[in-house]
Amino acid sequence: MQKFVSPSFWQTAFTCPYCGVLAQMNWECLYEGHTPDINYSIHIAVCQACFNYSLWQRYGFSQNGKSQLITEILYPKLSAIPPAEDMPESIEAIYKEASNVLGDSPRAACALLRLALEELISYLKDNSEKCKSLKGKNINEDIKELVKLGLPTEVQKALDIVRITGNNAVHSTKELDINDNPEIAHKLFGILNFIVQEMITRPKEIDNCFKTMPENSQGKR
Numbered sequence: 040m041q042k043f044v045s046p047s048f049w050q051t052a053f054t055c056p057y058c059g060v061l062a063q064m065n066w067e068c069l070y071e072g073h074t075p076d077i078n079y080s081i082h083i084a085v086c087q088a089c090f091n092y093s094l095w096q097r098y099g100f101s102q103n104g105k106s107q108l109i110t111e112i113l114y115p116k117l118s119a120i121p122p123a124e125d126m127p128e129s130i131e132a133i134y135k136e137a138s139n140v141l142g143d144s145p146r147a148a149c150a151l152l153r154l155a156l157e158e159l160i161s162y163l164k165d166n167s168e169k170c171k172s173l174k175g176k177n178i179n180e181d182i183k184e185l186v187k188l189g190l191p192t193e194v195q196k197a198l199d200i201v202r203i204t205g206n207n208a209v210h211s212t213k214e215l216d217i218n219d220n221p222e223i224a225h226k227l228f229g230i231l232n233f234i235v236q237e238m239i240t241r242p243k244e245i246d247n248c249f250k251t252m253p254e255n256s257q258g259k260r
């Protein structure tokens with residue numbers, strides 16, 4: 040998986056919300072202005088991989104004698120990488136819902152991704168010959184089982200994050216504030232896609248490969 044760098048103000052390179060490449064960004068200040076209370080400026084960042092742009096604002100004001108400076112992305116609405124091609128429809132719907140809320144609440148996105156993971160496990164249990172040993176009752180047990188079934192152990196670590204953050208997202212304990220760590224949510228999208236590729240796409244490809252073998256090469260005369 041490519042390193043994910045969340046977009047931030049005047050950062051020279053970040054993961055482009057359009058093309059998903061960790062690309063250099065060319066920044067320019069388009070306008071600076073002020074009202075009696077607020078100084079503001081509008082900035083553009085152009086991706087050097089796909090040449091799409093994002094728009095940003097910075098504004099400053101003083102509050103209780105302290106000066107505040109806020110920077111935020113105005114456009115586009117941040118969203119996740121697209122779902123893997125073979126993602127089952129019901130899971131894809133949750134994935135897209137998570138992507139839609141990602142910009143406003145990474146925590147809500149993580150909670151939805153945990154649900155998507157549970158649905159995916161239950162889908163694999165019912166539809167994949169290889170994954171019959173999944174139980175669909177306890178997400179921890181099933182994650183371990185998925186690793187036994189061939190997912191790399193690195194994925195277990197990552198999935199443990201889904202599990203923990205998912206729990207936190209739902210039960211709002213404060214061990215790890217997901218809203219302060221949008222990279223976590225972004226990673227989870229990638230992991231979900233990875234599981235779909237490993238457990239659905241790859242077996243299908245291998246299957247197709249054998250189906251297209253000439254009869255005699257399978258040992259039949």
Ligand SMILES: [Zn+2]
Nearest residue numbers: 055058086089
């Ligand atoms: Zn781009």
